[in-house]
Amino acid sequence: MKKYIKMIVLALVVFTATEGFGQKSFFAMTYSTTMPLGQTKDFIGNYSWRGFALEGRGMVTPNIAMGGYAAWNVLYDKFSGTFVTDRNAGNDVTYTGTQQRYFNSFPLMVTGFYQFMNNRKVIPYVGTGIGAYHNEERVDIGVWSIYSRGWQFGFQPEAGVMLGNGGDTNLLISVKYNYGLKTKELPAYSGLNINIGLAFMGY
């Protein structure tokens, strides 16, 4: 847990320390959707339209930016039926009911980017985040809730574009791949975010 706190503090320090570079630092709020992949998709297959992200970046060179990223993404599915499992200590267990499945993900990342064509109205960039996800898997069935949660170390490569006319507010669109390493509590997390929102320049 301590190492994750250190990462967040580092991200804030980097962001604050680089604010002076040509006033190109920014703070952004984006709407964040998620396409689950891998084992996350096995748990919940539905595309998620629930998500929200905050991020900040500061320029450390004319083309290189560093910052921090935090988000909240919620995946949800509901289905009914009869399911058979044989995982219960040598017994065959069958259950019938309605399941509601939830996956809540809170990524906290230190980020680094390379921005192309900084003097244009269209600024494409590539980069990556590295940090941790606080994730929770939960299944509601009957009157019961079964859940597991924990921190997962992970990374978040990303490509995006900033669109604007040189003013204080620009449009930010990005695609992020998320990967959280498997832990004792949780399987590996993977998903693709498409984020769209506003970047407020000069913060």
Add this chain to the structure above:
Amino acid sequence: MKRISYLLIAAMGVMLFACYPGTRSISESDLVITANEKGKVYKGEYRTYYMDSVRHIVSGGAEIDTTNDDKILALVRKNFNALGWQEIADPSTETPDVYIVNTSIKAKNTGSYVWGGYPWYGPGWGWWGGWYPYYPYYPAVGYYSYQTGTLLIEMLDVKNADPTEERIGVIWNGAAQGLLEGSYIQSRAENLINQIFTQSPYLNIK
């Protein structure tokens, strides 16, 4: 202008969010679970059963209600007989292969919760008028009280009981659980009991 943009985006986030979105009806809280000892072959090994009254367990101040006991026993009996089992009326004259134990468990759950911090989440959607985007400045307190009913049917292996150790194994069990709220409790209970047998095809010894 920037401040307005922040507010708009924050409001959008609030409306779209909930840790646990979705709703469920009372009947969607019904659950049937069955378990049998892996590899146990019923056909040929077991043929007869004995069953007496329904046992009752209550908790949380719930009251014992025996009015449906006869209906429960009749429905369980009907299902076993349909699967080819033969009931032994008097175990003192003939030892059954298995003993069926029916237990009714009724629990009353009460409590309170504070949800001032998460105004967009929880059973209070309707309280605030659906998409009404405001919420009280003080923490709102909600109270809940609901009863759950569970019928547990256990099959005890009398045929292979160990009289020296005085041990008897449970080779199959089925549980039907639901909220004892709303209308149609009777028909839901019947459906759930029938489902216990529907999802246990290995009990068919015909």
